[in-house]
Amino acid sequence: QVQLVESGGGVVHPGRSLRLSCVASGFTFNSYPMHWVRQAPGKGLEWVTLISYDGSKKSFADSVKGRFTISRDNSKNTLFLQMNSLRIEDTAVYYCARGVIPYSAAGSGTDHWGQGTLVTVSS
Amino acid sequence: DIQMTQSPSSLSASVGDRVTITCRASQSLSSYLNWYQQKLEKAPKLLIHATSSLQSGFPSRFSGSGSGTHFTLTISSLHPEDFATYYCQQGYSTPWTFGQGTKVEI
Numbered sequence: 296q297v298q299l300v301e302s303g304g305g306v307v308h309p310g311r312s313l314r315l316s317c318v319a320s321g322f323t324f325n326s327y328p329m330h331w332v333r334q335a336p337g338k339g340l341e342w343v344t345l346i347s348y349d350g351s352k353k354s355f356a357d358s359v360k361g362r363f364t365i366s367r368d369n370s371k372n373t374l375f376l377q378m379n380s381l382r383i384e385d386t387a388v389y390y391c392a393r394g395v396i397p398y399s400a401a402g403s404g405t406d407h408w409g410q411g412t413l414v415t416v417s418s
Numbered sequence: 419d420i421q422m423t424q425s426p427s428s429l430s431a432s433v434g435d436r437v438t439i440t441c442r443a444s445q446s447l448s449s450y451l452n453w454y455q456q457k458l459e460k461a462p463k464l465l466i467h468a469t470s471s472l473q474s475g476f477p478s479r480f481s482g483s484g485s486g487t488h489f490t491l492t493i494s495s496l497h498p499e500d501f502a503t504y505y506c507q508q509g510y511s512t513p514w515t516f517g518q519g520t521k522v523e524i
Contacts (some may be wrong), residue, residue, distance in 0.1 A: 311506070313520075330514075332462075334459065339505065339516060339517075339518050339519045340454070340456075340505055340507070340516045342507075342513060342514040342515065342516065343508070345512065345514075354512035354513065356513045357419070357513065388459070390461055390462075395464070395467055399505040401509065401512060401514070402452055402509070403467070403468065403509040404464055404467045404468070404507065404509050405452075406464045406467070406473065407466060408461040408462060409461065409464070409465060410460075410461055411461060418437065
């Protein structure tokens with residue numbers, strides 16, 4: 296079955312960097328667009344970024360543009376989120392999620408999610 | 419960016435009640451509107467894709483409808499396991515945006 300397992304979260308000081316990973320299994324990873332979505336404690340869902348199935352298209356929320364980058368290694372079935380210049384307001388659980396529609400730029404929705412990894416930005 | 423407005427933000431209902439949640443978009447989405455269910459801040463689950471396509475694993479008491487800028491999620495008869503937070507999300511254009519969520523409580 297489809298599984299997405301995030302890792303790399305932790306506590307970090309403002310201004311520092313962190314790299315999240317998401318290992319996928321149970322489906323043809325290189326056929327699907329992938330997303331990162333976050334949820335601050337007690338708050339709603341916020342879409343962060345996406346990468347198309349082949350890595351050719353990327354898009355970012357305004358709140359992270361210029362600070363976060365997304366990438367994928369299709370040979371290792373792994374999605375990455377590089378987070379630089381972290382701010383206190385980046386504190387959240389970060390989920391990776393699979394786009395619904397294969398071979399598409401964005402997938403139109405997300406049908407499988409990981410369990411999330413908590414990133415805490417604090418001085 | 420497309421703004422998504424969900425209403426109500428919370429509601430209290432009883433088992434057996436019919437529940438309707440509304441989502442309005444700031445511009446037309448065609449049918450690119452999804453609904454997610456989230457329990458106790460576990461990972462959300464895709465409930466309805468593309469306005470009305472009920473995902474496997476969810477019972478037929480859940481339904482979605484709408485088009486353009488106005489969409490609804492209906493639970494025809496509330497079951498105890500349906501108490502959760504529901505989010506709409508537009509997949510029409512990036513940046514994707516979610517509604518603020520509707521918490522369905524007993």
